[in-house]
Amino acid sequence: MGDFIRHVPCDNCGSSDANGVYEDESTYCFSCGTYGHPNGQSVPLERGSMNNDLLFGEYKTLQKRGISEATCRKYGYQIAEDKQGSIVQVANYYNKDKKLTGQKVRGADKQFKTLGKTSLLFGQHLFSSGGKKVIVTEGEIDALSVAEAFGAKWPVVSLINGAQSAVKNFKNNLEWLISFNEVVLWFDDDAPGHEAVEKVAELFKPGQVKIITPTGYKDANELLVAKGKSAVVSASYSAEPLRIDGVINGKDLWDE
Secondary structure, three states: OOOEEEEEOOOOOOOOOOEEEEOOOOEEEOOOOEEEOOOOOEEEOOOOOOOOOOOOOEOOOEHHHOEOHHHHHHHOEEEEEOOOOOEEEEEEEEOOOOOEEEEEEEOHHHOEEEEEOOOOOEOHHHOOOOEEEEEEEOOHHHHHHHHHHOOOOOOEEEOOOOHHHHHHHHHHOHHHHOOEEEEEEEOOOOHHHHHHHHHHHOOOOOOOEEEOOOOOOOOHHHHHHHHOHHHHHHHHHOOEEOOOOOOOOHHHHHOO
């Protein structure tokens, strides 16, 4: 199949955008499970080859969040209707083969539930390992916010279940994370976020982890909404190496 390229309508089930097109021109519909060969032949896969509990909706601009439809589409963030008829936000999670395996569903009043299996960080399937920098946020909306500011061109991912999942998520994807020269942590500016930063930083070599200095806003999305894309970009580039208690930054020795 190769790399995922885009979502298109499915002729088999009528879904507007659940059909994925891949690098070799094959397709796979996440709604009905139909696989399309590069030669154009469509074959419904065996029942049970996909999770029928997964939701499929539409890509829309998140106007109140300052996030465009294009960014939502690239990351697989949809607006859908759940089994009870409620409107929810759906963050799609993929595996290393870029196949949809699970979802994080956000309902009213920040009620979350997980469908299927989630293993990679949100957005991780979009980026190859290695490179200068990866930015890791605490939640999907914040990852979308930073991606929006950078035109979705830089590696930006998020934890699966917030600060409490940080260590587990990092350990499960450590090989991919340590392949970057810099790992920039943009967790919420609160006690759980600060604690998570200290714990995950222990997994990396000294100097590899950088953190976003306080911006006056709790997270990346609040900054995006209040100050715009340029403020998010500026904060990202202003990230500083994490200072561990008892260790003095070399440049500070000049003051001594």
